[in-house]
Amino acid sequence: MVKKPVREHSDANMTTRVLVSDIMNSPVVSASPHASIKMKQEQVGSIIIMENENPLGIVTDWDIVSNAVVNDVKPSMLKASDIMQTLFTIEGGEGITEAARMLRRHKIKRLGVTNKNKVVGIISASDVISVTPDLVDVISEKAAIVRGEIGRSAGNISGYCDDCGEWSDLLQYNEGTFSCEECRGETIH
Numbered sequence: 001m002v003k004k005p006v007r008e009h010s011d012a013n014m015t016t017r018v019l020v021s022d023i024m025n026s027p028v029v030s031a032s033p034h035a036s037i038k039m040k041q042e043q044v045g046s047i048i049i050m051e052n053e054n055p056l057g058i059v060t061d062w063d064i065v066s067n068a069v070v071n072d073v074k075p076s077m078l079k080a081s082d083i084m085q086t087l088f089t090i091e092g093g094e095g096i097t098e099a100a101r102m103l104r105r106h107k108i109k110r111l112g113v114t115n116k117n118k119v120v121g122i123i124s125a126s127d128v129i130s131v132t133p134d135l136v137d138v139i140s141e142k143a144a145i146v147r148g149e150i151g152r153s154a155g156n157i158s159g160y161c162d163d164c165g166e167w168s169d170l171l172q173y174n175e176g177t178f179s180c181e182e183c184r185g186e187t188i189h
Contacts, residue, residue, distance in 0.1 A: 018131055018167075020099050021092030024113040024121030033057075033081035037064060046110050048119055049084045055112060055119045057084030062109075089114045092121070095167065097160065100128050 029042045030050040037047065037059055046060040059080050067083040068075040089112040090099050102111055103125050113121035141157070158169045161180035168180035 018096045019092065020090055020094050020096060020111075020113055020123050021115070021121070023096065023127045023131060024092065024123045025127070026113075026121035028112075028119055028121060031059075031080050033079070033084070035080050036076050037078055037080055037083075045124070046122060047080070048087060048112060048122070049080045050119075053118075055087050055089075056081075058087040058110060058112065059084045060110060087112045087119075089119065090123070091115070096123075096128050096131060097165065099123050100125075103128065 028048050029044045029046075030048045031037070033049050033051055033056055046058055048055055049057045049059060057080075063083045063085060064075050064078065067073070068078050085108075088102060088106050088108060090102055092113050092115045099111060103109065109125045111123050112119045113123055141159075156169075157171050157173075157178070158167075159171050159178060160166065161168050161171060161183055162177040163179050163183040166180060166182075168182075170181045171178040172184065
């Protein structure tokens with residue numbers, strides 16, 4: 001899998017971008033491919049399958065239900081390698097918007113989070129959803145400004161740039177879109 005590099009922001013004071021590492025679950029619970037699955041003991045919904053510190057896949061609670069319970073097999077009889085799925089990963093420095101896109105694109109509920117090519121956490125669809133109410137508020141404010149329901153101008157508001165998709169505290173509205181300073185070709189000093 002090709003990983004997209006994390007984009008650096010020109011605004012050093014930016015603190016509003018929510019990163020995957022901000023909401024991931026860590027440390028990672030792991031097992032060998034030949035181990036039986038014991039998620040209940042760890043009180044987690046997934047286990048990363050590792051061999052020699054290399055991630056091989058992931059086993060989720062759904063994998064156990066769909067491979068054991070529906071086939072009338074005792075879950076403790078299953079080996080991780082028999083039911084593990086592909087582990088898709090995302091860098092911890094990516095924004096949660098990219099995590100949401102990857103979850104949707106691959107039709108999965110969990111991503112491994114990496115730092116320096118090492119799996120350091122898990123982010124789930126539930127983790128992303130838990131922070132979206134605040135993001136919805138920002139989008140609603142942008143829409144109200146566009147419709148003229150809020151008395152201030154549309155210049156310099158916070159939100160996601162319609163051109164590049166990155167977060168900016170300096171969005172400006174022009175011809176139906178909100179653009180960040182970088183997409184407008186402006187430099188910040």
